Amino acid sequence: MAGLVLKGIGKSFGPVEVLRGIDLEVANGEFVVFVGPSGCGKSTLLRVIAGLEEVTAGTIRIDDEDVTGQRAAERGLAMVFQSYALYPHMSVYRNIAFALENMRLPPAEIEARVRRAATMLRLTDYLDRKPGALSGGQRQRVAIGRAVVRDPKIFLFDEPLSNLDAELRVATRKELAGLHAEIGGTMIYVTHDQVEAMTLANRIVVLNKGRIEQVGTPLDLYNRPANLFVAGFIGSPRMNFIRGRVGPEGRLVTPDGKVTLPLPPGLAAAGEVTLGIRPEHVAPCSAGEADARIAVELVEQLGSESYLYGTLADGTALTLRSPLEDPARRGEDVPVRFDPARLHLFDAAGLAIRP
Amino acid sequence: MNRVAMSRAASLLRQTRRPGRLGWTDILSYAYLALGVALMFGPVLWLVLSSLKTPAGLLEFPPSFLPLSQKTISVPGHAQPLELHRVRLPDGSVKELAQVRRIGIQATMVDPANPAGPVIRVPIEAREPVREVAFAWSNYTEPLKQFAFGRYFANSLVVTIVATIITLLINSMAAYALAIYEFRGKNAALLMVIGTLMIPITIVLVPVFLVVTQLGLNNSLWAVILPGAATPTGVFLLRQYMLTLPRDLIEAARMDKASEWQIYSRIVMPLTLPALAVLAIFSIMWRWNEFLWPLAVLTKSEVYTLQIGLNAFQGELQTQWHYLLAMTVMTLAPVALVFVFLQRFITTGIANTGMK
């Protein structure tokens, strides 16, 4: 049974269309991440689901009930805000208890639930403090506690880690994954950080300019991006793109004719295409087995691996990852080989060409 | 100025921006400020001192600085305490004697150290009364007993407290609506608030009197409380403050299933306390000091507020200045107390809002 069903969701602010024709189903217990560049509409979509924004088109169903016209309070969802939105004048305890009091639960039940949530989130020692007296990570846990305690139909997270420093972000990410494993609720999570998306999600929804570009598991998106946008957005450093046309021998020829490259095997392609290959699937090799040569412009040595930034003969930028500590020098001409199984091909409209 | 104040003023003068160098502009500035202190505080001090004088002390001209009264002394053999005078005796010596009686220009005196001794007769211009500082506290206690001063005080207290509560409630509700919601007619409502700003009670004295009469509120405290309860300045002040609250908090409360009333009362009101406190102090000040409207609408003395009562006293009791002055002090005392404790808060609040 589907927990959340969105059908044809549209949202405009005056003349500005922020969301267009969003269709999506989220199953119960799923962890779904909305990801996309800033301004893509992912936060608006979350707020539409929350009931904080009204849709201008489409319907929202939760547990087979149409909630399109319902207000936030009536939908039974919980949300963790980017700013945490903790009530500054209430203690941690009262922050967590506030929703339960609003639901008029018996005091003993409220107490028990708050204590349970506090134990789970290691907040027991801080229940009497005001949010102002907590660290960033603790505030974050209070915000999560406020959601958990309600036992909501769906948890909504609006970039909840963006205010934490890098180290804490990684730690909290793991805790969130653990939390989902423990309580198993339906979670919808908005982020612009694709590492968060890849590590947390059962399924990722990639949004761009108010539309869904692709929905799939993290590996799906990584291995089988549906279009140029997704291919470029997922993965870091981003996928290399080489534009050209399909030549007579079934190889890609760049517009100036200086470079020819192999195409993925078994694909029927013709005309204008874009070849895609991730940096980790390009490797330096001996001159004999090279598909191409790049002029190295920058070498980033990270210790465990290195990135080479260079250009092909026609000037197209190409990045590659090497497991070597010191694979090449700036200014060198390096022969490289493309992993034929990892080549992606996109047509003139930017859609993936699949067998 | 007493010695402590002198030395403090002197230390003030010594400490300027360049230690050890005191420009003539600095001296001029401090002189100006010292004059200001005298001019601003002097009259109030004079009022307080005068209010402690006896009626006889008040009649004295030129007035004495401190409340003084004739010193008396009990002398054995005399039932009543006798007035003490400093007398220049015919031999030129000066002695403090008690006056037994006075007939015409002759006074009969006795030496308190030697009550059994001979009486001394002296012309009255040869004696000068010995006086001591004495506070006539009865000026304060009598009005509470004799006149309805206590009642006026209570009326003012009721008006101030009830009106301030109503003002805080309805102004904050309106400010909340205008700060948090988008709704049809919002601009019209905002315009209405601005419009109200331009219409002081001075202009609508007569018709408001008519409305109050129609509502049957004449000569009740509600007639004073209600007309000024909705203040445009209050709505503006609170709205501006509420606009600075993070929207996330309100949305979080909505997600937490709070009703709109609960969002207002549990989230927004507590967070608006600083602005509410400013408005509360303004409202208390306005109500405690309000004059023209109560003067017009309150005609029965049992509903008089302090200000109206005081004004009526000064009309009726022209000769009873000793009571009037004491009542004036009692009227300004609460304000002075509030000011002493909240001075910094009040002045910065006013400087920031530009209202009074």
Place this chain on the structure above:
Amino acid sequence: MSETGSPPRAILRDSHASRLIQAVAGLLDRPMAWIQRAVGGRGMAYVFLAPNILFFGLFVFLPIGINMAMSLTGGTNLFLSERPFIGGDHYRGLMQCGSYLDPASCREDHFWKGVSNTLKFTLFQMVAMVGTALVTALVLNRKIRGRGFFRAVYFFPVLLSPVVVALIWKWILQRDGLLNGAITLAGGEKILFFVEPGWAMFWAVFVSVWAHMGFYTLILLAGLQAIPADLYEAAEMDGTKPMRVLTRITLPLLWPNLVVVLVLVLIKAVQTFDEVFVLTGGGPGTATLMVVQYIYETAFANQVQNFGLAAAASMLLGSLLFALTMLQLWIARRKAA
């Protein structure tokens, strides 16, 4: 609001004020929930707005209409239904004058005396008020020790009620009062301040300046402190003379605040009533009778209560105030832009 403007901690302590609010508000939770169910979440905006607007309507906007109707009707009855329509008679009566320069030649001589007194009062008061407030603000803006104390001293009378202010000064200025005592000690003759028209007007202005200058000082001081300190430092580096700093830097930058203060003083001065009324009773004769006192007495204090005439006079005063307030808003907007 700046952080120095936040109230003392005692007021803000969650455990007191906040708890009280919540306890009281809790009583209304259920009724308000019913209302919200009836009108919907959006409709609640109107529910929140309603009480305030009701008060505005009842005690401000409705009265404006009534005032207009009243000024066009005659008789002595308060209720409109009992008042005959007489058109612009009250206005004509108010305007009927032999010479506008001589109040005594007018039919409503007290009204015109009030107008001329109010004009005089306003003119003197504006000059004296803005002058002293400006000087005081400039002095307080210097690097003065104990600035907070002095600011408080000047501000203190602002909080006093007009009646108290008037009584304080009445006591000092009376025939055998402190001031006459000082004059006598200095070898002068007693002056009957409330019997001589010139003196009465002087003290009316003086007392109102005494009572209110602290407020305007505060506003001007805030304006002065908003002038960036580096401007003064730059001027000092340039070797600018203090007088030139004042005329070329301080005053031009303070000008917007000064204009605001001028207009505020003007709006208040035109409505002057209470202090002067308690201090002089409008006397001697009508020497310090102001327009508002005329309105009050015509409607409430005279033997025959002429509500219509008072309403007409207040309509005229109201239009003047309206114009002045528009001026104020226009200036405020220009200042903001």
